Amino acid sequence: MPKLSVIIPCYFNEDNIPVTSRELVANEVNFPPEVTFEYVFVNDGSGDDTLGALQRAQQAYPGKVRIVDLAANVGSYNAIVAGMAHATGDCMAIITADMQDPPELMVQMYEYWKKGFKLVIGNRKDREEKGLSEVFAKTFHWLMKHLALRNIPEGGFDFVFFDQQVAKEVLKLHERNSNVFYLMVWLGFAYVNIPYVRRKREIGKSRWTLSKKIKLLIDSLLAFSFxxxxxxxxxxxxxxxxxxxxxxxxxxxxxxxxxxxxxxxxxxxxxxxxxxxxxxxxxxxxxxxxxxxxxxxxxxxxxxxxxxx
CATH class of the missing domain: 1.10.287 (Helix Hairpins)
Structure with missing residues (x-):
């Protein structure tokens, strides 16, 4: 019986957690009946009641939710690494806590994993959110594709489904100031990418500030490009x-x-x-x-x- 671990980094997501956990659990009916689930929520030093919301979700769905509470805010990518280290599934997925990525896409990702693909990428062909965020995202991924990793898909991505072996290889690297999603591609495993339209955030306000975006651009370019x-x-x-x-x-x-x-x-x-x-x-x-x-x-x-x- 294959086990799927879904890793969800959380930072100031108190209001998102009830909706996110409910949608993830409801999505289980779309998978084959033999699949079991584990939801690894990583509280990345949130200053609100995200931890309390996660504990309430754990009580609502006993045996499914695991909470990794970090001592301080270390950034979403390091939080993801923490989630990978504590996940126990045969395959894993990373999804945001704000539900901008469609959880139902994981069903199709799972089917590709069953066919032998170690990595399945959900790449953004478009997004409902427009404005400066869209401009920055497109510029960032264009620079990364043309200056660093030419084999990444168009449009950028942070919604992935991968094998336990990929997680072990990423954890062995002990990379600092890097981009965990690009590391997965850098490993060299053949992957499939599935285009989708990223949803507009409906609950709460994004903490993905301009300074964090600029740091990510610098970190990613220096980590993967000479x-x-x-x-x-x-x-x-x-x-x-x-x-x-x-x-x-x-x-x-x-x-x-x-x-x-x-x-x-x-x-x-x-x-x-x-x-x-x-x-x-x-x-x-x-x-x-x-x-x-x-x-x-x-x-x-x-x-x-x-x-x-």
């Missing part, structure tokens, strides 16, 4: 060539017209441009160095306060 470092080398060589040509121009001009030009403006433009590039280059290199230091410390990705079973 383009930033390679760009520094290319631009540096280009600036060196320009400086060489300009130096030759000055030398020739000195012999042809000793009194012209004074060159102050041109010199300052070159100096400011090169200085600005050096600061940007140092910043990029610093990001890589900091991540190396962070990995060398070997601090835990999360601390579990308590597990409620």
């Amino acid at each position: 383009v930033p470092i390679r760009a520094i080398s290319v631009v540096g060589l280009g600036l060196g060539l320009i400086a060489l040509l300009y130096g030759l121009y000055i030398i020739v001009l000195k012999f042809v017209s000793p009194s012209e030009p004074a060159g102050w403006t041109a010199l300052m433009v070159v100096l400011l441009f090169v200085s600005a590039f050096q600061m940007v280059a140092l910043g990029i290199i610093g990001e890589y160095v900091w991540r190396g230091l962070d990995a060398a410390r070997s601090r835990p990705l999360y601390v579990v306060r308590q597990v409620y079973e």
Whole structure:
């Protein structure tokens, strides 16, 4: 009897939990009768009564809900890793607590898993939410696909169904400041992607702030791409060539017209441009160095306060 563990990271989702748990349990009737279920809710240091709501859900659905209560907020990706470490299913799925991803899609994902696929991705072909969030999401995934992982599907994704083996491989990596979904693709297992339209959030307010989105973009690019470092080398060589040509121009001009030009403006433009590039280059290199230091410390990705079973 295959067991499915559904991992749900929670952060300020007090009002979502009753709806989310009810819809997930109701979706069980769409699966073959031999499938058993486990719902691993990870409370990512929420400041509201998310933990209380999860405990009430656990009482409403005895034997199905497991709560992993983290000591502090560590981010949704680290919370997902915590959920994977505590899940016991033969296959697993990750879904958001706000029900923007359709749980009924997991049935089709399960069928692909039964056929032997280790990873099934629900990729967003469109979303009901428009505006800056949509622009940022499309830009982010375009950059990742063209600068880092070319084999990821179009449209981005954070709704996945995967085998226990994939979870074990991700946990063995001990990756820091990374993107757990891209790690699954990076492992190299053949996958199937199922397009869907992401729903608009109906309950509560998203805590996915602009600063968190920018950090995710930086983390993902630096974790999976050498383009930033390679760009520094290319631009540096280009600036060196320009400086060489300009130096030759000055030398020739000195012999042809000793009194012209004074060159102050041109010199300052070159100096400011090169200085600005050096600061940007140092910043990029610093990001890589900091991540190396962070990995060398070997601090835990999360601390579990308590597990409620």
